[in-house]
Each structure stands twice: as C-alpha cells, then as structure tokens.
Amino acid sequence: MDLTQRDLRRKQLLVTCILGAVLFGAGWLFLPVLSEKILLGAVILLLTGTLFFSNDTGRYICKRVLLAILTVLIIAAITFFSMNAIPGGPFSKEKAPSAAVQAVLEERFHLNEPVGKQFLLYLEGLMQGNFGISTKTGREISTTIFDSFAISAKLGGYAALLAVVLGLVFGSIAALNRGKAADRIIIFFTTLFVAVPSFIMATLLLLVFCLQLNWFPIFSTSNQSYVLPVIALMLSPMSYITRLTKTSMLDVLGQDYIRTARAKGVKQVLVIFKHALKNALIPVITYVGPMTAYILTGSMVVESVFTTGGLGTKFVQGISNRDYPMIMGTTIFLATLMVTMTLISDLIYKIVDPRISFD
Amino acid sequence: MSSYDPSQAPKKRPFSLQIDVAQFEMATDEEKAQHETMRESTTFFRDGMRKLFKNPLAVGSMIVLVLLLITILVAPLIVPYTYSGMVTVNGKRDKSAKNMPPFTYSQMEQQAIDEGQYIFPHIFGTDELCRDYFIRVVYGARVSLAVGFFASLIVLVIGLLYGSISGYVGGRTDLIMMRIVDVIYSLPDTLMVILLSVVLDQVLGQSLQGTILASIGTNMLSMFTVFGLLYWVGMARLVRGQILTIKNNEYVLAARAMGAKPGRIIRKHILPNCMSVIIISTALQIPSAIFTESFLSFIGLGVQAPMPSLGSLANAARQALQAYPYKMVFPAVGICLIVLSFNLLGDGLRDAFDPKLRK
Numbered sequence: 001m002d003l004t005q006r007d008l009r010r011k012q013l014l015v016t017c018i019l020g021a022v023l024f025g026a027g028w029l030f031l032p033v034l035s036e037k038i039l040l041g042a043v044i045l046l047l048t049g050t051l052f053f054s055n056d057t058g059r060y061i062c063k064r065v066l067l068a069i070l071t072v073l074i075i076a077a078i079t080f081f082s083m084n085a086i087p088g089g090p091f092s093k094e095k096a097p098s099a100a101v102q103a104v105l106e107e108r109f110h111l112n113e114p115v116g117k118q119f120l121l122y123l124e125g126l127m128q129g130n131f132g133i134s135t136k137t138g139r140e141i142s143t144t145i146f147d148s149f150a151i152s153a154k155l156g157g158y159a160a161l162l163a164v165v166l167g168l169v170f171g172s173i174a175a176l177n178r179g180k181a182a183d184r185i186i187i188f189f190t191t192l193f194v195a196v197p198s199f200i201m202a203t204l205l206l207l208v209f210c211l212q213l214n215w216f217p218i219f220s221t222s223n224q225s226y227v228l229p230v231i232a233l234m235l236s237p238m239s240y241i242t243r244l245t246k247t248s249m250l251d252v253l254g255q256d257y258i259r260t261a262r263a264k265g266v267k268q269v270l271v272i273f274k275h276a277l278k279n280a281l282i283p284v285i286t287y288v289g290p291m292t293a294y295i296l297t298g299s300m301v302v303e304s305v306f307t308t309g310g311l312g313t314k315f316v317q318g319i320s321n322r323d324y325p326m327i328m329g330t331t332i333f334l335a336t337l338m339v340t341m342t343l344i345s346d347l348i349y350k351i352v353d354p355r356i357s358f359d
Numbered sequence: 360m361s362s363y364d365p366s367q368a369p370k371k372r373p374f375s376l377q378i379d380v381a382q383f384e385m386a387t388d389e390e391k392a393q394h395e396t397m398r399e400s401t402t403f404f405r406d407g408m409r410k411l412f413k414n415p416l417a418v419g420s421m422i423v424l425v426l427l428l429i430t431i432l433v434a435p436l437i438v439p440y441t442y443s444g445m446v447t448v449n450g451k452r453d454k455s456a457k458n459m460p461p462f463t464y465s466q467m468e469q470q471a472i473d474e475g476q477y478i479f480p481h482i483f484g485t486d487e488l489c490r491d492y493f494i495r496v497v498y499g500a501r502v503s504l505a506v507g508f509f510a511s512l513i514v515l516v517i518g519l520l521y522g523s524i525s526g527y528v529g530g531r532t533d534l535i536m537m538r539i540v541d542v543i544y545s546l547p548d549t550l551m552v553i554l555l556s557v558v559l560d561q562v563l564g565q566s567l568q569g570t571i572l573a574s575i576g577t578n579m580l581s582m583f584t585v586f587g588l589l590y591w592v593g594m595a596r597l598v599r600g601q602i603l604t605i606k607n608n609e610y611v612l613a614a615r616a617m618g619a620k621p622g623r624i625i626r627k628h629i630l631p632n633c634m635s636v637i638i639i640s641t642a643l644q645i646p647s648a649i650f651t652e653s654f655l656s657f658i659g660l661g662v663q664a665p666m667p668s669l670g671s672l673a674n675a676a677r678q679a680l681q682a683y684p685y686k687m688v689f690p691a692v693g694i695c696l697i698v699l700s701f702n703l704l705g706d707g708l709r710d711a712f713d714p715k716l717r718k
Contacts, residue, residue, distance in 0.1 A: 071545045078551070082558040195699035197650055199657045199670075200691045203677060211681045293547060300549075301657060305677070315550070316658055319557055331550055338547045 020044040039127070043069065061347060068339045075335040076328070080122065083324055084115045105135075122328065131332075132325035141329040144314060149333070152303070152310035155226060156295045159233035163295075164288060167238045171245025172277060175253065187246075190239035199301035202232035206305060229306045233299055237291045241284055249280040282353045289345030293338035407635070410711035417707025420700035427697065431501045439479050440491035442498040443665040448478070458683055459485045483689050487679070496689050499667040503649050503697065506579070506668075510586035510648035515641050517587055518594025523625050525595065526602030537599070544592045552651060555585045556660050578662045582655065586648060597640055601633035635712040642708050646701040653694050669694045 027040040046062045046069075106112045113121065125132060131141035174186040193201075205228045209215045216225050252258065253276055261275050300312020311330055318326035411417055440446060448467045455465040461484045468478045483492040525536040559581035605611065606629065614624050655661040656670030669690040676686035 067541060067545070071542055074542055075546060075551075078546075079554060082554060086558055086561045191702070192695075192699065195646070195702055196695050197653060197657075197698075199654065200673060200694060203673065203680065203687055204691060207680055207684050207687060212684075294549075301654065304658070316553070319553065327554070331554070334550060335547050339545060342545065 016048050020048050039069075057350070060350060064343055064346065068343050071339050072332065072336050076123070076126075076332055077119065079328055079331045080119050081115065083327055084118075086322070126332070131329040134323050134326050136321045136323045136326070141325050144326070145311065145329055145333050148309060148311045148314050151308055152296060152299055152312065155229055155233060155299055155303070155308065155310065156292065158226065158230045159295050159299075160237070160288070160292050162230065163234045163238040163241055163291065164284070166234075167241025168245050168277070168281075168284065170238075171242040172249055172272070172280075174242065174246045175249035175280075176272070178250065183246075186242060190242045193235045193239040194243075196236065198232055198236055199305060201235055202229070202302045202305040205232050226308075229299075229302050229308055232302050232305075233295055237294060241287065241291075244283055244287060245280060248283045249276060252276045252279045255279075282349065285345055285352060286349045287345075289342040292341045296334060296337065403635075407712040411707055414707045414710060416703045417711075420703040420707070423696065423700045424704065427500065427700075428504075431497050431504070434497045435494065438482075438491065438494050438497075440494045442490065442495050442667055445489040446481075446485060446491060457485065457489050458487050458679075460683075461685065484683075484685065486675070486686065492686065492689070495667045495672060496669070496693060499669040499672050499690060500693050500697065502579075502662055502666065502668040503652055503670070503694070506582060506652040507645040507649040507697075507701075509583055510590070510652075511641050511644040513583055513587040514590045514594050514644055514648075515637070517591035519598055519630075519637065521591065522595035522598025523602055523630070526599035527606065527621060527625055527629070529603075529606075533599075537596075540592045540595055543589065544596070546589070548589055549654075551589055552585050552655065553658070553660060555588065556581050556655060559584050560660075578660075582652060582661070586651070590644070590648075594637075594640065594644070598633065598637065601636055602629055605629050605632050639705060639709045639712060642701065643705040646698040646705070649694070649698055649701070669697075 024041050024044050028037050043066070046066045103112070111118070122132070129142070131145065133140055134144065137144075170186050170190070174183040177183045209228060210217070216228055258271060258275055261271050266275070296311070299310060300316060302308075303310040303313045304316070311334065314326065315330040315334070317323070318330060446465070446468075448465075448471050455467055457465075459465060459481060461482060462480050463484065464472060464478060464481075465485075472478055481491050481493065483496060486492050486495065521536065521540075525533045525540075556578075560577055563577045563581050563584075602625075611624060611628055614628050619627075652661060652668065653670030653673070656668040657674045659671075659674060661671055662668045672690035673687060673694070676683070676690065680687055
C-alpha cells in the first residue's frame with residue numbers, strides 16, 4: 001500500500017468514525033432505553049470494523065456478528081408478522097367474552113394497535129429483557145422459558161456431549177481399523193441411525209425398553225430418567241459425527257506429516273492423538289454448532305414422546321393456543337441460541353485452522 | 360563341452376531380438392478379430408451408470424425403491440378397501456372390525472367366509488376406526504414420496520434459477536443475492552417450517568377455497584411452499600459455486616466471443632457441466648424432505664385427516680402404543696426404509712457421478 005492510499009484510508013476511517021459518533025450521539029438522545037443505546041453503539045462499532053479492519057480475521061468476525069444480529073431481528077419480524085397474518089386472535093374463542101372484557105384484554109396486550117406499532121412495542125419491551133406475559137396462562141414468558149429451558153438444556157447438553165465423544169471414538173476406531181469387522185459394524189449402524197428420524201427412534205425406544213422390557217421407568221416428576229430421551233436425541237448426530245470423523249481421519253492418516261512422525265519413531269498412541277485426531281477434529285467443529293441447533297429443536301418431539309416437557313413443547317403449545325408472546329419468546333430465544341452456536345463454531349473453525357481463507 | 364570358445368558363440372546383432380521367424384505362423388482372421396475389440400468409447404453418463412450398477416448398496420436400494428413404487432401404485436388397485444372408509448361386509452359397515460391384528464377377520468367377515476364369500480385379508484390389520492391399515496400405510500407412503508419428489512423439484516427449480524443468475528452475472532448483483540441467501544440460510548429451519556406451515560395453511564385455506572388447487576389439500580400446498588421458501592438456498596449456493604468455477608473456462612469465453620447470449624451460454628455450456636453435482640444433491644434432498652414432512656405430520660401439522668401420511672400414522676399409533684405396537688412399527692419401518700434407500704442411492708450416485716471423486 002503506497003503512501004497516498006494509506007492517507008486516503010486514514011481519512012475515510014476518520015470520516016466513518018465521526019459519522020458513527022454522530023449517529024451514536026443522536027441515537028443516545030432519541031432512544032429511551034439504555035440497552036437500546038448499547039446495541040446501537042455495538043452495531044455502529046461493528047459496521048466500522050467491517051469496513052476498516054486491516055486484517056481479515058477482524059473483518060470476518062465483525063461481519064459474522066452483524067449478520068447474526070440481523071438474522072435474529074429478521075426472525076423476530078418474520079415470526080411476528082406471519083403470526084399476525086393468521087386469521088383470528090388469541091381471544092377469539094367460541095365462547096366469546098363480552099366486548100368490554102375483550103377491549104381491556106386487547107388494550108393490555110396492545111392488540112388494538114396496528115401491527116407495525118405492535119412489533120415496535122414488542123421490540124422495545126424485548127430490549128428491556130421483557131418477553132411479555134402469556135395470553136393463555138397470564139404467567140411471565142421469561143420464567144416459563146427459563147424453567148422449560150432448564151429441561152431442554154439438560155437433555156440437549158447430555159445428548160450433544162455424548163454425541164461428540166462417542167462419535168469421535170467410533171469414528172477413530174472405524175478409521176484405524178479400515179475394512180475390518182469393527183469398521184463395517186460401525187458403518188452399518190451409523191448408516192442405519194442416520195435414516196431413522198428422532199421421533200421414530202424415541203417411540204421405538206419407549207416401546208421396547210419402557211413398555212416391553214421394563215428396563216426404564218416411564219418419565220414422571222417423581223421418576224426422572226433421562227437415559228432414553230438422551231439416547232433418542234443423540235443417535236443420529238452421533239452417527240453423523242462418526243462418519244465425519246472417519247472420513248477426515250482417513251484423510252489425515254494419509255498425509256505426509258503422519259508418515260514423518262511415524263518415521264521419526266513417535267509412538268502410535270501419540271501419532272493418533274497428537275497428530276491425527278487434532279487435525280481430524282476440524283470438520284467436526286463446524287458441525288457442532290448446527291448439531292446443537294438440531295438437538296435443541298429436534299428435542300421438541302422427543303420431549304413430547306417421553307413427556308419430559310421443555311422449550312420445544314412450549315413452542316408447539318404456543319402455536320396451537322395462538323399465544324403470541326409465547327411464540328415470539330420461544331422463537332427469539334431459540335433463534336438467538338442457535339445463531340450464537342453456529343457463530344461460535346464457525347469462528348472457532350476459522351481460528352483453529354489457519355489454512356482456511358476468509359470470505 | 361570344454362572351455363568357452365568366443366569364436367563359436369553366435370554373432371551378436373545388437374538391433375535384432377534374435378527371434379527365429381520360422382517358428383511363427385500367421386494369425387487366422389478369427390484371432391485377429393479378437394484383438395480388435397478395444398475398449399468401447401464411453402460417455403460420462405454411461406461410465407457413471409456402469410459404476411452405479413457395480414455398487415451393490417445402490418443397486419439394492421434401487422430395487423427396494425422400485426418395489427415400493429410398484430406396491431404403492433398397484434396395491435390400491437388390488438386391495439378392495441379405501442384409506443378413509445370403514446371396512447364393509449356385503450355393503451354393511453362392519454363395526455366389529457376394530458383394532459384387529461394382522462391377517463385376522465372380524466366376526467362379520469368370518470360369517471361371510473363361512474358362507475363361502477372371499478374376503479380380502481387385512482395384511483396389517485385394521486385401525487381404531489375400522490379402516491384397513493395396509494391401505495392406509497400405502498397411501499401414507501404415497502403422500503410422503505410425493506412430498507419428497509415435489510419439494511425437491513421446487514427446491515431444484517428455484518435454486519437453479521437463482522444460483523445461475525447470481526453466479527453468472529456476478530459483481531454487485533451477486534453480492535446482494537448472496538447476502539439474502541446467507542440470511543435465509545441461518546434461519547433456524549425447524550422453527551420456521553413449523554411456523555410457516557401453520558400460517559400458510561390458514562392463509563392459503565381461505566384464499567384457495569373453491570379452486571382446483573384446493574383439491575390437493577392446503578396442508579400439502581403449504582408444505583411445498585415452505586420447502587420452496589426455505590430450502591432452495593443450499594441449492595442456490597451449490598449452483599452458484601459450480602457456475603463460478605465453470606464460467607472462467609476457455610469454451611465459455613469462446614462462446615461469448617462468438618456472440619452467444621448469456622441465457623444460451625448458461626443453458627448449453629455451463630449447466631450441462633454441473634448437472635451431475637446438481638442431480639446428486641437433488642437426490643439427497645428427497646430424503647430430507649420426507650424427513651421434514653413426517654416430522655411435521657408427527658407433531659400434527661402435516662396432511663389433513665383422513666388423508667394419512669407415514670408421520671401422522673406413527674403419531675396416531677402413539678395413542679395405543681402398548682396395546683397395538685405393530686401399528687407403530689409399520690409406518691416407522693416405512694419411513695426408515697424410504698429414507699435409507701434414498702440416502703444409499705444418493706451416496707451411490709455421488710460415488711459414480713461426482714467428477715471430484717473420479718480418479
């Protein structure tokens with residue numbers, strides 16, 4: 001970069017910073033809530049970063065974070081407007097309450113306002129951490145979300161952890177015993193499990209191990225056994241990770257640096273764990289983010305089959321009850337979670353593997 | 360046999376192989392013809408098909424799929440029951456034919472058999488509304504396969520158009536089009552599918568009343584639309600990537616130099632070269648569409664009753680899982696078999712046709 005270009009760039013940077021500061025100042029004056037001000041500041045900072053970070057990593061991170069924020073906003077908008085496109089509202093029942101009651105209810109949930117205004121009001125509440133109250137039960141949405149998320153997180157956490165660990169182990173075993181019986185058995189079962197939807201797996205597990213063999217009790221509040229739900233959730237992502245690990249492990253084992261390590265007399269165990277597995281992990285990392293998303297949303301059927309309850313169940317209930325705040329709350333919560341997960345795993349991927357080019 | 364005498368040794372002629380021509384005889388015409396059969400020139404397609412038919416898993420899955428297809432096409436012609444009507448004997452509705460195990464007859468049917476009538480056996484038994492379960496499973500498989508095919512077709516068409524425009528035009532258009540794709544790509548698909556299918560079902564249901572489209576069923580239509588809206592992005596990315604690599608080839612430049620229009624270049628020069636990759640990914644799209652359809656039907660948002668789908672049959676079977684486990688098993692096996700076959704076939708197609716895997 002020659003001198004004039006650098007000068008130009010410095011000037012541009014200065015202009016952008018001033019513009020950003022002015023925008024931020026204006027926002028600070030006009031936006032009523034502190035968290036909104038902070039969000040605006042963050043977005044302006046990120047935008048500046050996307051334009052003027054000199055190294056690729058910084059620019060990439062800024063771009064991805066911006067995209068993540070945008071995605072959550074878009075999801076919120078899609079959810080809100082499509083929900084309102086459904087004819088009938090939460091209070092239009094067969095046994096209609098009196099007009100006065102209806103009016104009070106609509107006033108309380110801002111249903112008398114135009115849809116655009118409702119959305120803005122909702123976003124404003126959201127900025128203050130206020131998810132609203134359920135139109136069905138009258139409870140705070142945030143408490144419902146956190147209560148049911150505790151169950152989902154427990155289920156999903158165990159399932160994700162097991163899927164990654166077992167997938168890595170089985171994948172490595174299959175790759176190291178290529179073509180032998182162990183490899184064939186593992187590949188046979190993983191091919192099979194990938195083709196079985198989690199709800200079918202859950203029902204079959206329930207049928208065989210709960211009802212026929214009586215090995216596990218049926219889930220109830222007094223008898224919380226998470227074994228079967230976790231297995232039902234875990235099998236399909238585990239199979240995918242196994243196949244992923246096997247392919248990348250085989251790829252890595254054929255590389256020159258593995259031969260070099262062996263030739264230098266490095267122990268087999270060390271070669272596998274330090275040289276091979278470490279590099280074979282990279283494609284698995286990209287899968288972990290989407291997998292967590294899959295497990296968290298896929299859990300809604302498993303939750304309902306085993307009647308454990310959880311966030312997914314609340315979402316489906318919300319839809320059938322026309323409980324607008326509940327649908328919005330669960331969607332935004334899950335979407336944020338997923339977008340964050342994908343973002344983190346993509347960023348880790350880029351950082352872990354220096355060979356990846358940005359953009 | 361005495362000592363070695365150099366003068367007796369045969370004279371060396373360095374350029375001859377010292378072959379005694381008298382010991383050879385002319386080849387007959389027949390023998391000549393044998394050597395003329397060189398390897399036939401093969402096309403890309405024929406070579407791929409040969410590889411595909413050598414793959415036992417792919418052939419096996421093709422056989423399974425063809426058998427399934429024949430069954431679901433022929434069975435409704437042979438089996439005298441309908442998916443929505445009760446079992447009847449001599450025109451009377453048979454209310455005793457409730458929840459029968461496979462290959463059994465109800466009292467009324469037994470009487471009719473004793474009188475010398477032929478009653479078609481209930482291969483999978485009957486359900487709780489006295490309907491023949493076999494024909495319901497057959498129709499369910501029909502619905503699932505139809506959704507799989509049409510959804511993949513929609514995804515293919517939209518993705519192909521969008522991706523080829525974005526990739527071919529390039530520049531700012533490409534940038535904007537791909538940012539849109541990025542945002543849609545990062546939407547949590549399960550949540551959006553559920554939400555949109557509910558919304559579209561309600562909205563479409565009102566606007567379509569009385570038209571021809573209504574006979575397909577609004578649930579089906581909304582499901583297709585959801586697929587069209589959400590899943591084309593993967594295909595668009597793939598097509599764009601392919602076109603970007605092919606666009607820079609010399610033959611495209613030559614075509615452009617001769618004055619070919621962009622539409623013609625895309626159709627005649629670029630698309631045929633990335634067709635194999637597109638077909639493979641379409642084949643792998645089918646099982647994922649079937650997966651999603653059965654998932655939606657399982658949580659009760661899929662096709663409208665009394666029309667069955669494998670997912671809704673599995674869901675219905677959950678009500679009496681302990682008493683009639685076979686009702687769960689049939690649709691579950693159906694889904695798994697279809698998905699597994701398509702997965703294996705897709706893998707086989709990829710191994711046979713993907714130019715990146717060619718050696």
